Amino acid sequence: IAPTTSQPPALRQIHHRDLSVDYYSKKCPQLENLVGSITSQRFKEVPISAPATIRLFFHDCFVEGCDGSILIETKKGSKKLAERDAYENKELREEGFESINKAKALVEYHCPSLVSCSDILAIAARDFIHLAGGPYYQVKKGRWDGKRSTATNVPPNIPRSNSTVDQLIKLFAFKGLTVEELVVLSGSHTIGFAHCKNFVGRLYNFKGTKRPDPTLDPRLLKELRMSCPFYGGSTGVVLPLDATTPFVFVNGYFTGLGSKMALLESDQAIFLDPRTKPIALEMARDKQRFLKAYGEAMDKMGSIGVKRGKKHGEIRTDCRVFL
Ligand code: HEM
Ligand SMILES: [Ca+2]
Numbered sequence: 001i002a003p004t005t006s007q008p009p010a011l012r013q014i015h016h017r018d019l020s021v022d023y024y025s026k027k028c029p030q031l032e033n034l035v036g037s038i039t040s041q042r043f044k045e046v047p048i049s050a051p052a053t054i055r056l057f058f059h060d061c062f063v064e065g066c067d068g069s070i071l072i073e074t075k076k077g078s079k080k081l082a083e084r085d086a087y088e089n090k091e092l093r094e095e096g097f098e099s100i101n102k103a104k105a106l107v108e109y110h111c112p113s114l115v116s117c118s119d120i121l122a123i124a125a126r127d128f129i130h131l132a133g134g135p136y137y138q139v140k141k142g143r144w145d146g147k148r149s150t151a152t153n154v155p156p157n158i159p160r161s162n163s164t165v166d167q168l169i170k171l172f173a174f175k176g177l178t179v180e181e182l183v184v185l186s187g188s189h190t191i192g193f194a195h196c197k198n199f200v201g202r203l204y205n206f207k208g209t210k211r212p213d214p215t216l217d218p219r220l221l222k223e224l225r226m227s228c229p230f231y232g233g234s235t236g237v238v239l240p241l242d243a244t245t246p247f248v249f250v251n252g253y254f255t256g257l258g259s260k261m262a263l264l265e266s267d268q269a270i271f272l273d274p275r276t277k278p279i280a281l282e283m284a285r286d287k288q289r290f291l292k293a294y295g296e297a298m299d300k301m302g303s304i305g306v307k308r309g310k311k312h313g314e315i316r317t318d319c320r321v322f323l
Helices: 031-045 049-061 094-110 117-131 165-174 179-190 218-227 252-258 265-272 277-285 287-301
Strands: 193-195 238-240
Touching: 031 049, 031 094, 031 117, 049 094, 049 117, 049 179, 049 287, 094 117, 117 287, 165 179, 165 265, 179 252, 179 265, 179 277, 179 287, 252 265, 252 277, 265 277, 277 287
Parallel strands: none
Antiparallel strands: 193 238
């Protein structure tokens, strides 16, 4: 991953002071309840909305900052693709977008043209983390929605399943996040699923060796091969990122890393590199510490490249289209 040169300098800065917990306390005091009514209903009826929305928030914040740019749809017939149609975003689930659009519709009804899509996404991601058993943290608000969304901005800013720890550390540092925050945020993979194509490279011919990845547990390897054959597998198959508890937010992901249970090469790599391994071990050992660090790291991720004011931002009424 070549850290991008096409990003505005503002992205390097974390603008914590621009956001505040009570930003809407006068304009739309019931905001968190409105979003909360949608997220709790969705969690009951469509639980996959939880991992889908958490990942959506990550992919929003890492491209152009947390500005709702990921939510924009490509104009019909246009050759200029929006972010969500970039290759790296193809597997973002529809359930995440749907959750945000539903929450936005309810919020617009009660507080028209007042609340940004990017703030709704930040609140919904926190709600789903908490609903799944993760930490509850206060969400700072005051983000404005961005005015551009371009597919070509995506590849240098989103990590890949085979990114090296070196690449991950560099990319996260470029976003203002530390090595510890990289490890802690990777703990998001305690819930959710991955498609075969994101780990099939480990199962048969790992880096041209004609053998599987030696850092993969042999029993897990067998199971993964059954679901993901070398030839002719179905592109729709997904498997849990953390085989122990795919729907519960705990530190099982980190204990899994210790026993070669990671699905993604990048996740296993975090457990192998001397810079990240001690942190992963600590998170596996101390669940409370992980949950607290996770809330803090999400808060920080949520303030990457935040936009304020009419020059760079807008408050959309439909998250899928610019004003
Ligand atoms: C550290 C680098 C990271 C890499 C290389 C990475 C890569 C991936 C990949 C390849 C998938 C599977 C997608 C699929 O096949 O459908 C995935 C899923 C997921 N990622 Fe990450 N990710 C990283 C960090 C993060 C962070 C920081 C978050 C959240 C803050 C996150 C949240 C998720 C979630 C919740 C899923 C499950 C999505 C679902 O089930 O729909 N990831 N990630
Ligand atoms: Ca964005």
